[in-house]
Amino acid sequence: MKKAVIGFLVLALFLVSAACSANGGSGSGSSAKKTITVVWYPNESGADMKSSREAIDKVIADATGKKVVDKLTTDYNIAIEAIASGNADIGFMAAQGYIEAHKKNEKVLPLVVNSGASGTLKDAVYYSWIAVNSKDADKYKSNNGYSIDGIKGKRMSFVSTSSTSGFVVPSSRIIANFKSDHLKQEDLQVGNKFFKQVVFGQSHQGSAVNLLTGKADVAAFCDTELIRYVDLANGEMNKEGSTYKVKANAEEPFNKLGGKEFTVLAVTPVLNAPVVMNTETLSKSDQKKVLDKLTSDDVANDKGIFAPEGSKGMYAKTQDERFLKIEDGWFDEIRKLSE
Secondary structure: HHHHHHHHHHHHHHHHHHHHOOOOOOOOOOOOEEEEEEEEOHHHOHHHHHHHHHHHHHHHHHHHOOEEEEEEEHHHHHHHHHHHOOOOOOEEEEEEEEEEHHHHHEEEEEEEEEEEOOOOOOEEEEEEEEEEEEEHHHHHHHEEHHHHHHHOOEEEEOOOOOOOHHHHHHHHHHOOOOOOOOOHHEEEEEEEEEEEEEEEEEOOOHHHHHHHHOOOOOOEEEEHHHHHEEEEOOOOOOOOEEEEEEEOOOOOOOOOOOOEEEEEEEEEEEEEEEEEEEOOOOHHHHHHHHHHHHHHHHHOOOOOOOOOOOOOOOOOOOOOOOOEOOOHHHHHHHOOOOO
């Protein structure tokens, strides 16, 4: 009887071990997996980005021969948790989101990042903006330009505490500007400490809408997520003091805000946002296939992904933009901002 019980237990353990191996429990993923799940931040989850998502999904599907399923989100934390927990295999995120996901699960690693116009990492940056409604911009004039000196006590909109350009970078700039206040990032997350009130848009678009609809006096968001909805009305692109106007035919959530203008008080460069992977759920074979395809000339020249001026895509194509392989250490600069 005892021998039978022992034999049963050994068989059960063998079956469990085999099941774990088949599901990628070894930490290397399973090449037998039939689908790859891609999670998207709220900024890219809208209907206006559907064709761009589909273009990237097709690249991944063609590279691996597998079905690609999109996981759309309304909150940064949902996307971060999805990639960290293994409910998603690939994620289009920002630096801070990747850092948080990697903290939760060290098996989450960067895959690629979009380069700058040079086709290298030297100019692989986008820009974080701190803006006000243009009708109020004169209140923030300083000498021959503008400053953020007057934002204390105002109603502030950030994107999410997990947003690099929508919270980590602008909050760091505010802390540096108001040194005598001895601020910490957590002081800027709630009202009645530095700001009168703090709200979160949960996307860059949402933060801008908070500003333009009067829910906030000041807002943080980035250039890449806003540029498809606005035109440069005055000044130079990504220069402090420049004004932008919402397009008359802008898509949601700006479809009822055509003509509204905002002026940018502060512009700060930010490391480009990575595409990340869960190396425990995505097999080594698929990792290589996706990496090789994303960094190929074919993808660099795919107008559905790297879009020339006047067309829609996930990334702008001005010169030699493309995807480049990236390592974890590249994000140390952003990590230091939250220390």
